[in-house]
Amino acid sequence: AQSVTQPDIHITVSEGASLELRCNYSYGATPYLFWYVQSPGQGLQLLLKYFSGDTLVQGIKGFEAEFKRSQSSFNLRKPSVHWSDAAEYFCAVGARGAQKLVFGQGTRLTINP
Amino acid sequence: DAMVIQNPRYQVTQFGKPVTLSCSQTLNHNVMYWYQQKSSQAPKLLFHYYDKDFNNEADTPDNFQSRRPNTSFCFLDIRSPGLGDAAMYLCATSWRTGQGEQFFGPGTRLTVL
Numbered sequence: 001a002q003s004v005t006q007p008d009i010h011i012t013v014s015e016g017a018s019l020e021l022r023c024n025y026s027y028g029a030t031p032y033l034f035w036y037v038q039s040p041g042q043g044l045q046l047l048l049k050y051f052s053g054d055t056l057v058q059g060i061k062g063f064e065a066e067f068k069r070s071q072s073s074f075n076l077r078k079p080s081v082h083w084s085d086a087a088e089y090f091c092a093v094g095a096r097g098a099q100k101l102v103f104g105q106g107t108r109l110t111i112n113p
Numbered sequence: 114d115a116m117v118i119q120n121p122r123y124q125v126t127q128f129g130k131p132v133t134l135s136c137s138q139t140l141n142h143n144v145m146y147w148y149q150q151k152s153s154q155a156p157k158l159l160f161h162y163y164d165k166d167f168n169n170e171a172d173t174p175d176n177f178q179s180r181r182p183n184t185s186f187c188f189l190d191i192r193s194p195g196l197g198d199a200a201m202y203l204c205a206t207s208w209r210t211g212q213g214e215q216f217f218g219p220g221t222r223l224t225v226l
Contacts, residue, residue, distance in 0.1 A: 032213040043117075043203055043217035044156070051212045090155060094213030099144055099163060101215060103155040 002027045002093050006104035014112045015083050021076040021107050023091030032094040033074040034101065035065055039087045047089075050074060061085070086111045116140070117218035119204050125224045126194050134189040134221045136204030145187040146215065147179060148203040156203055162187060163209055191223075199225045 003026040013019055025031060032051055036044040048059025055067040065076045074091060091104040117138045126132040136145065144163050148156035160169045162181045176198070178190040191198055201222050205215040 034214065036217075041201075041220070041222065043119075043219045044205075044215075045217070046214060049212070049214055088153075096213075098213070099161060099168075099207065099209065100158060101213060105155050106153070108153070 002031065002095060002102045004091050004093050004102050004104035006089075006091055006107050008107045009105070010108045010110065012110040012112060013081055016080050019076075019078045019081045019085070019109070021089050021091075021109070023074045023076065023104060024072050025074065025091075025093045026072065027093055027095065029096065030069070032096065033065075033067060034092040034094070035059065035063070035074075035076050036090045036092060037061075037087050038090065038106075044090065047076070081109075081111055083111045083113065085109060117204055117206055117216055119202075119218040119221050121221060122219060123222050123224070125226065126191075127226050128196065129193045132191050132194055132223070134191075134202050134204075134223070136187045136189070136218055137185050138204075138206045138216075138218075139185070140206055140216060141184065142206035142216070143184070143209045144207045145181060146205040146207070147177075147187070147189050148205065149198075150201045150203055150220070159189070194223070194225045196225050199223055 005024045034049045035047040050067045088106045090106045092101040094101045120135045146161040147159045150156045159173045181187045201220045203220045204218040207215045
């Protein structure tokens with residue numbers, strides 16, 4: 001069975017600082033990997049996804065993530081955060097051919113002015 | 114724009130009074146999902162439809178039912194809401210033969226008095 005761990009429940013960074021949110025997954029084969037963002041009171045918006053190929057994927061809003069098979073990780077990065085990036089971030093993993101996603105517990109990002 | 118729409122955005126009901134939440138999509142996706150999300154938690158899958166085939170999660174209470182009358186619409190019925198059912202309810206869609214990416218609606222915030 002798949003599982004996803006986001007080790008950081010809450011992260012605070014200053015506006016303009018760089019950001020890295022961690023995600024580790026457990027799955028026997030190459031998974032589909034996703035990062036979603038959720039603003040308060042809203043649904044989930046897809047930031048980026050990895051299916052195959054280049055292990056560094058670019059997403060919306062200046063985010064990128066790198067798939068590292070050896071570390072079973074898919075960490076999300078942004079070089080310079082903006083106050084509008086404050087939100088909850090969820091990493092998710094899907095199995096090829098399956099219809100369901102497994103979500104991590106989420107990381108809440110706070111931005112200091 | 115193609116999208117997932119949820120109505121209403123906010124729903125207040127009384128303890129034990131049946132309530133129905135609505136989801137519609139213009140993406141023509143063949144899979145539709147209902148998630149329950151409580152504060153500061155990951156979305157929890159309740160059930161999903163692949164076309165007309167209903168797939169219930171093992172731990173979804175019998176109090177929760179769903180209907181999918183056609184490709185575009187899916188309903189979540191809570192037969193006798195309890196205080197513990199107060200949550201955000203998220204609808205999502207995907208392609209069965211896709212790569213697992215799910216598209217989310219904005220959610221319905223349910224309050225139980």
